[in-house]
Amino acid sequence: MSRQVALLRGVNVGGRNMVSMAELRKLLESLGFEDVKTHLQSGNVVYTSGKSPEAAAAEIEAALARDLGVPVPVLARTGTELGEILKANPLGDVAADDALHLVTFLSDKPDAGPIKALDPDAFKPDVFKHVGKEIYVWCPDGVRNTKLSYSFWEKKLGVTATARNWKTVSKLHELATAG
Missing domain, CATH: 3.30.70 (Alpha-Beta Plaits)
Structure with missing residues (x-):
């Protein structure tokens, strides 16, 4: 398990790809991520996962498009990498x-x-x-x-x-x- 950060590109900018941070936290928790926290309103999420950052990012990206109708790229890094x-x-x-x-x-x-x-x-x-x-x-x-x-x-x-x-x-x- 590692602490990771997902970086969503282009959410809540110019009235497009609107996602509430509460909704984003709930989505990640439903995927099994733990201790989920958001920072600012621009798609920064910190969580704990046993997956690689790349696998976590791909899962989050797919869930955003599928469950929230928000098709945006997602990149992730571990806390250590940051x-x-x-x-x-x-x-x-x-x-x-x-x-x-x-x-x-x-x-x-x-x-x-x-x-x-x-x-x-x-x-x-x-x-x-x-x-x-x-x-x-x-x-x-x-x-x-x-x-x-x-x-x-x-x-x-x-x-x-x-x-x-x-x-x-x-x-x-x-x-x-x-x-």
Whole structure:
């Protein structure tokens, strides 16, 4: 059994894919997940499971579409993995505002070729770094203004992606590792 975090993409945004957090908790409990907690209204769920994060994400994604009519991608990480993501932070020396410092979570570790082929200067003032199954992004002019959105990475890398700001990732790690 491990504490995990499911990251639902695109729920409760712009009046689309509306899911109450109480309904989301109830859905996960009905799937057998334990100690289910939600954070914010944007599809962040912490739970305990004996399944791998990938298997849990697939089950949650299928249940959302089947039971709630909300077909959205779901990615998951363990609390330990979130701790490693926070510790790795390759942008800690430049990211000065947690709301503008993003972690883009990827469904798979991408081939490094397409990332290496990108010219970092083409995205300035934004900065990005790839580590494992995450892309760290610093958007000093605002998240809405960055070209380095989750959809950019999906198209460029051929993976499913979703992003959370540093403050949210830190809080999810705290919830996933609280004793």
